[in-house]
Amino acid sequence: MILTVDVGNTRIKAAVFEGDTHLESFVFDKIELEKKIKKILEKFETIDYLVVSLVGDVEKQSFVAFENQVKVHFVSHQDTFPFINNYGTPKTLGIDRMVLAAGATLLYPNQNRLVIDAGTCITYDFIDEKNVYQGGAIAPGFRLRYESLHQFTAKLPLLTLQSPETYIGKSTSESIHSGVVNGLVYEIDGFIDEYKAACKNIIIILTGGDAVFLAKRLKNTIFANSNFLLESLNQTFQYKIKND
Ligand SMILES: Nc1ncnc2c1ncn2[C@@H]1O[C@H](COP(=O)(O)OP(=O)(O)OP(=O)(O)O)[C@@H](O)[C@H]1O
Numbered sequence: 731m732i733l734t735v736d737v738g739n740t741r742i743k744a745a746v747f748e749g750d751t752h753l754e755s756f757v758f759d760k761i762e763l764e765k766k767i768k769k770i771l772e773k774f775e776t777i778d779y780l781v782v783s784l785v786g787d788v789e790k791q792s793f794v795a796f797e798n799q800v801k802v803h804f805v806s807h808q809d810t811f812p813f814i815n816n817y818g819t820p821k822t823l824g825i826d827r828m829v830l831a832a833g834a835t836l837l838y839p840n841q842n843r844l845v846i847d848a849g850t851c852i853t854y855d856f857i858d859e860k861n862v863y864q865g866g867a868i869a870p871g872f873r874l875r876y877e878s879l880h881q882f883t884a885k886l887p888l889l890t891l892q893s894p895e896t897y898i899g900k901s902t903s904e905s906i907h908s909g910v911v912n913g914l915v916y917e918i919d920g921f922i923d924e925y926k927a928a929c930k931n932i933i934i935i936l937t938g939g940d941a942v943f944l945a946k947r948l949k950n951t952i953f954a955n956s957n958f959l960l961e962s963l964n965q966t967f968q969y970k971i972k973n974d
Pocket residue numbers: 737738739740741742785826848849850851871872873891938939940
């Protein structure tokens with residue numbers, strides 16, 4: 731049994747897997763990390779591996795503390811991945827993006843794949859049908875957009891995510907919601923159109939904390955899978971075990 735943990739820039743997400751079966755998921759804050767992991771290990775006594783994708787600023791030591799109970803593995807650039815990496819700066823490619831790319835490669839064989847992860851950042855990762863990771867894009871997510879409008883202006887209030895009625899904002903707050911929400915929706919649809927025009931046979935996977943909110947609003951019909959990173963982490967680790 732494997733406990734996968736995704737340390738993002740905002741929250742921590744974890745899931746327990748038995749083979750390919752997803753048993754349970756958890757979401758928590760960084761400060762609760764050790765307490766929550768301890769609880770999960772108590773609940774699922776047969777967990778033998780703790781597999782971590784570490785992007786946010788959490789100390790590795792918080793996980794190493796469990797080494798007397800389980801084998802701890804931090805996914806790293808040195809691991810075996812199922813794709814060829816054609817990124818210009820492979821050493822600086824985010825581990826979360828590598829895990830997403832690995833999951834897409836293994837779960838959707840022999841086709842072009844685009845993974846869109848909507849969290850703190852919106853990341854785009856493209857893996858072609860020959861299993862070559864080509865790159866993608868990094869853009870600010872919802873919260874970063876709302877916060878930057880507030881932080882870098884004198885007059886704009888700090889708002890939280892809310893769906894705009896129309897694209898024509900009739901007040902300051904409506905204008906901000908339209909700019910942030912419609913702006914991001916148009917942006918994602920624009921990227922999707924671009925990829926679809928460039929490749930016929932492409933699967934698009936939308937994941938991350940804001941995936942469900944976005945899926946409902948995109949022009950392109952895309953199925954949201956909020957657990958794709960954790961599922962990919964499980965797949966990546968199983969692939970590593972088989973191929974090492
Ligand atoms: N309970 C929640 N707490 C915080 N954010 C939430 C919650 N539910 C949904 N969200 C949305 O999820 C987004 C964060 O997504 P996610 O958890 O994937 O980000 P993250 O922790 O930074 O991970 P990553 O670094 O992989 O993007 C926030 O922008 C927010 O809109």
